[in-house]
Amino acid sequence: xxxxxxxxxxxxxxxxxxxxxxxxxxxxxxxxxxxxxxxxxxxxxxxxxxxxxxxxxxxxxxxxxxxxxxxxxxxxxxxxxxxxxxxxxxxxxxxxxxxxxxxxxxxxxxxxxxxxxxxxxxxxxxxxxxxxxxxxxxxxxxxxxxxxxxxxxxxxxxxxxxxxxxxxxxxxxxxxxxxxxxxxxxxxxxxxxxxxxxxxxxxxxxxxxxxxxxxxxxxxxxxxxxxxxxxxxxxxxxxxxx
Numbered sequence: 001x002x003x004x005x006x007x008x009x010x011x012x013x014x015x016x017x018x019x020x021x022x023x024x025x026x027x028x029x030x031x032x033x034x035x036x037x038x039x040x041x042x043x044x045x046x047x048x049x050x051x052x053x054x055x056x057x058x059x060x061x062x063x064x065x066x067x068x069x070x071x072x073x074x075x076x077x078x079x080x081x082x083x084x085x086x087x088x089x090x091x092x093x094x095x096x097x098x099x100x101x102x103x104x105x106x107x108x109x110x111x112x113x114x115x116x117x118x119x120x121x122x123x124x125x126x127x128x129x130x131x132x133x134x135x136x137x138x139x140x141x142x143x144x145x146x147x148x149x150x151x152x153x154x155x156x157x158x159x160x161x162x163x164x165x166x167x168x169x170x171x172x173x174x175x176x177x178x179x180x181x182x183x184x185x186x187x188x189x190x191x192x193x194x195x196x197x198x199x200x201x202x203x204x205x206x207x208x209x210x211x212x213x214x215x216x217x218x219x220x221x222x223x224x225x226x227x228x229x230x231x232x233x234x235x236x237x238x239x240x241x242x
Contacts, residue, residue: 001030002048002091006082015079015101016071022087024058025080032057038074039067062210068102078102123147123177147177162178211236 001021002064005028009017016035018025027035035232050203058065065078071078080102084095123138140148142150150160160177167173175183190197214236230240 001053001093004096008079008096008098012079012098015077017076018059018064018068018080020061020081020083020096021058023061023183025064026056026059028054028056030055034069034076035059035067038076039070052235062189062206072102147175150177151179156180156182196216 005017005019008019009028009031014033016027018027020026024112027050031042035041036055036057039057039059041057041059046056048054066242068078077192078101079098080100082094082099084097089092136160140152143151144165146163146165150163154160156179158179160175162174162176165175218236218238225239
């Protein structure tokens with residue numbers, strides 16, 4: 001496994017490599033030293049055939065966005081190496097590939113984008129009911145009406161004229177839109193969309209298991225919530241005891 005890691009790291013030497021192992025993204029060697037310092041997480045070690053244990057630290061996959069945000073805000077690039085097959089079905093070493101490199105211009109999570117900082121122009125889908133929530137993908141119906149009126153007439157690569165609009169908080173803003181990609185609408189089928197359907201089904205299953213686990217453990221778990229956030233609407237109600 002470490003040979004596979006080192007080969008991947010060689011290709012992304014300028015990034016901190018988040019290497020998926022089960023339910024965690026692990027970091028090793030200098031990446032682990034940097035991440036443990038910047039993220040204030042525990043540094044451990046792993047036997048890998050060297051005289052000394054390799055420095056190692058990790059973050060849970062379901063909370064990765066907050067850690068990515070903190071590293072990107074500190075100026076780091078992060079390469080995410082994902083498991084490309086089910087470990088239970090893999091024959092030998094699980095295949096892993098870097099699926100994206102996260103920088104301030106590519107991060108799209110709602111937890112990671114900061115409206116007070118330069119995010120290099122990405123428009124974030126903030127529709128909680130959408131499957132595309134937290135990404136830079138939209139259906140036409142999910143766009144603001146004034147945005148949609150421009151996008152509807154644009155071709156890929158086009159840039160709209162500047163226009164005045166209002167954000168969700170009622171703040172006035174001057175907007176330029178560039179259409180990076182357009183996907184033609186179609187009915188999903190197993191022949192052409194198998195990987196997407198499989199990924200979505202797996203994500204739904206993982207989320208249901210996570211929801212179930214949190215609800216089961218919520219009453220016996222203590223967490224500290226900053227007073228600044230205690231009035232927020234939580235996905236799992238009941239954290240604040242009256």
